[in-house]
Amino acid sequence: MNPRRGMPPEPDDPFSNDETDLEKSAIRRGLWLDESQEVVAPRRASRALPDDQDDEPTLSSIDLAPSRRGEPADEADEEPAADLPPAGPAPHSPASTSPDQAPETPAGDDDGSRWRLRVVAATLLGLGAAFGLGAIPAEPAPLAQTIPLITAISRICPAPNGAESTLLAASLEGDIQLRTIGESGTSAEPGWLQLPGRTQPVIISPAVQESGVTGGSLLSSDRQLWWGACRAPLDDQYVQVPGGANADLLIINSESTDALVDVTLSGPDGEIVGDGLRGITIPADSQRVIDLGSFADDVDALGARIRTSLGRVSAVAQIARDDGGDFATSTVQSTGLIIAAVPADASGTVVLLTNPGTSRAVVQIEAVSEAGRYALPGFESVTLDAQRTTAVDLTDAIGGLPVSVVISGRDLIAASAVVTTNGDLGIEPAQVVDESVAANDLVAVVPGPGRLQLANPGDQESLIVIDWGEDQAEATTTASAGTVVSVPIPEGAETVRVTSTAPLSAALLLSAQGRSGFAIAQLEPAARTQASMPVEIDAGLGG
Template identity: 30%
Template sequence: MSDIEPTGDAIERDDPFVDQPDEDLREEREPITMRGVAIVGARVVTGAIGIGVAAVAIAAAALVPFPSVTSEAASELVIPVPTAQQLVCAGPVLRLSDDSGQAATQASPIGLPERASDSSSGSVATDALDQSDAGTGGTDAAPQVISTPPNEADPTERILLSGAQSQAVAEGDFVGLAAADCGVASADIWLAGGATTVGRTTLLTLNNPTEVPATVDLELFGENGLITAPGTSGIVVPPSGQRVLSLAGFAPEVESPVVHVTSAGGQVVAELQQSIVRGLVAGGVDIVGPTQSPSLETVIPGLVIAGGADIEENLGLGPGFEDLQTVLRVFVPGDAPADATIRVIPEDGVGTGTSFEFEFDAGRVQDVPIPDLADGSYTVRVESSVPLIAAARVSAAAGDSSDLAWLPAAPALSEIAPVTIAPGPSPRLHLANPTTEPVTVELAGSDGGEDATVEVAAGAAVNVEVEPGASYILTGFERLFAAVSFVDGGSIAGYVVRPPGVGSSSILIYP
C-alpha cells in the first residue's frame, strides 16, 4: 500500500463530478450578441418543426391500412396404394415328435382345425405360409393367411376382416379343445401363459406373413425374474414362414413364463401352444394368443368356471394337479411394484364375485389364485398403480377328464369391431362395459348369425349365445371389451375380440 495520502491539490479541476473552488467560477465569459440569439432561436424552431412532421407521419401510418396478403403453403393430397387387410390363423395343434413318437425335437401337426372368416367386402382369400419348422409349409396344415382386397374405387373405405379357428384334439397325450382368433402381424407382442415344468409342454410359434424376413428378439420372464438364455435374439423368420420353438429349450422348469416378442423387418403373429399330461392322464391343450400390452386398466372377459365340483375333487389327487386352479397371471415390467385392485364381476349379475387388493412385485411373474368361484361366467378387471400385463387360466372338468384355457387381457374396442365365431361347441360372446353409462350393443350378423341387440349396464358384463361359424359386426358403444368362449363338458377354450385393422387413408404432403 502506498504511504502517500491524497490531498485536495491532487484532484483534477476539470472533473465534472467534483466541486470546483469558487475562484474557478469567476472566469470571463463571452458576451451574448443579437446574432447568437437569432441562431439559437432558429435551431429551436427547426427542431420543433421536425418533431411535428415525424408525429404526423406516424399518425398517418397508423390510420392507413396496409394491404392484406394471405397465401396457403403448397400441398398435395396423396392417396396411398390400397393394401389388403390381412390376418394369420394359427394352424393345428403341434407336438414335439412325429406320429410314431420319434424325432422328439421336431414339431409336427396333429389333425386340422376348423376355420371361419368374413369380410365386409364379401371377398376373403386364403393362402398357406410357404415354410414351417413343423414341415407343413404350403399345405392345409400350415398357418393360413386370410386377406381381403381394398375397394380400389375408394381406398379410404374401411374394410372389416375377421377370422377364427377351433380344434378338438383326442390323440395320445393330447386331449382337449383349442380355439384362437386370426391375428394381425405386429412388431411388439406380449404372451402370458404356459409352463415348462414336468408334464407341461409350451411351444412358441412365430408366423411371418410379410414379404421380408423378420428378425425377432425374445425377453423371457418367470417367477424368479428375467431369464437369460442363449438363442433368444436374432431369430430369423423367413418371409411367408413359421418358426416353432420350445420354451423349455430356453427356460426349463419354469412354472409361470411370460414372453415379450419384438421384431424388426417383417412383422409377426406370435402365439403359445400348451399341452398338459399328469402322469398317464392328458390334462388339456390350448393356443394362447397375445395379451394386452402393459396398461393401468386390464380387462379379461369370458372367464368361465365349469365343472367346479370335479375340479375340486381332482385337486385332491395330489401333486401335479395344482394347475387346475383358476389363477390370474401378472407381470409388472420396470422397477416399481404395482398396487392393484382385482375385481371379479359375475356376468348378467348372476352369482357372487369377489374383490381384493394385491401388491405385485416388479420384474417377476406371479400367479394369484382366484378361489371360491361358483360355476358361471365372470369378467376380471384389474386397476393398478403402474402398467402391467395379465392373463387368466381356467379349467373345465367332467369326471377325471379336464382341459385348460388361457384367457388374455382384451384390448379396448372403440365404436365398431368385427368378430368371427369359430366352429366350436356352445359358443358365447362376452361383453364388458367399463364406462359409467349403459350401452346398447348392436350385433349385425352374417354367415348364419342373426342380428341382435344386447343391453350392458354401466360397469357390468353380460354374455349371449352366438352361432358357431357365424360372424358379427358390433356397434353402438364408445368403449367395450369382448371375448368368445366355448365349453363342452370337460373341454374349454376361448379368445378375445380385437379392434379392426387400420385401412388406407389420404395423406396431405407439404413439399
C-alpha cells in the same frame, strides 16, 4: 409564395437552379408522366420484389417523399433521364400565376393537371391498400385433398406344431386373399372360409380395398378344444402360458425380409436365461419353433416377451397336456387391461401377470359381474416383483360367477387368464381397456356352440345389437354400467357382429358338442382399412 403541390419552385427558391435534380426526384415519385401515356394506379405492395423492380414505390418512400420536395436528390439515386419527359413547365407556360388570374395554358397542361390529381388519388389509394393489407381476409382454404393410406390389413393365422387344424375366417366385405407361409401362390377364397387339414400358418387379407378380415385356427380332439386367433404382426408382444412343460413358442415371419428377434423369458423367480433366445434371425416367410420346456419345465407361470429390432412377427404358444391344451395368442402391455369373459361355474381361473419393469408394480383386480363392478376381495392391491411373471388364483374370489376381470395400475404390465372348465383349459389374453368408438363394433367368426358373454366396464348403460350373420335373426339386449350379459349362440351361426352404444369387451365361450373340451374366442374391433382420408390443408402453411 409557397410552391404549389406537384409544381416546381418559384425562381427565388434557393434550389431553383437544381431543376434537373428536382425533375428526377419528381419522376422517381411518380408525379410526372408523358402526356400521351395513361395513368396507371400503383401496384399493391408484395412481400418480395424481383431485383429489377427495386425502384417501385414502397411504404417508407411514400411517407418520406413530401419532406424532400425542393431538395436535391441523392446522387446515388440518380439515373439517366435522357429518354424521360421534362419535369418542369413547358417553355410556353408561366412558371407561376397570381391568385386573381387563371393561367393561360394549353390543353396539354389541363390534361397534366387532371392526371396529377389522378396520381395523387391513386397514391392515396395505394397507401390505403398498403395499410389495409392486414384487414384483408385470408383466401379460403382449398378443397379437401386425399392422402393415401394402407390398403389392407393382413392377419397371420397359426397352425399347431405336429397336428392339423381347421382355418375359419370371414371378411367384412368381399372375398379373402390367402397365402400359406413358405409358398408363393395366393388364392382367392369366399368371404366365409372353412379349410380343414392346415399344418402351416397362413396369411389372410381382404380382397376388397376398404374391408377387413377376422378368423382363427380350430383344433378339436376327443377331450380338447383349441382356438388360436389370427393376429396382425407386431414388433413388441407377450405370450403367457401356465409353465413351459409341453409348451412351444411359434414365431412367424410373414414379411418378405428377415426378422431379428429377442425373446425374454420370466417366471416367478425372475428372468430365465438360456442359449438361443437373443439375436434370433427368422428368415423371410418362415416360422421358428422354440421349445419352452427346455428353459422352464418346472414353473407354473411363464411369460415370454418377443421384441424385434428388424421386421415384425406374430407370436403364439401351444400347450398340449393331458389335463388340457390350447393356443396362447399374444397380448400387449398396458396400465389398464380386461379379460373379457370368465364363464359361470369355471373350475379354475388363474391370471398370469408379467411385470417387465425394473421396479415393483402394484395392481388392483376387479370383477365386472351381473350385479355390478367391484374389487375382488383380497386383490384390492397386488404387488408384482420386477421382471417376473406371477400366477394369481382368482377361483375362490370369483365364486363361480360369470365375470369379466379388470386389472389396473400405474405401471405397464401384461396379463392373460387360464380358465379351466368342462375338463379342458382355455387361455385368454387380456385386451387393453378401450373407450374408443372402434370398440363399439366387434366381430368374430363362430367356431362352434356355446355362449357369447359381453362386458360393459364403463359408467354408462349400453344398448347392444347382435347380428349372427346370414339367415339368423338379430338379437338385442342391454348391459347396465359395470355389468356383464350372456346370450346363447344360435345354431348354425357362422359369424357374429356386435354393435353397441358404449365400448364393450366380448368373447365366445365355446364347448365341444357332446364331449369335453373348452376354448375362448375373443371378439375384436371391426377394423376396416381406409384407402384414403380427407385432410383439410391449411392455406397458411404454404403450397
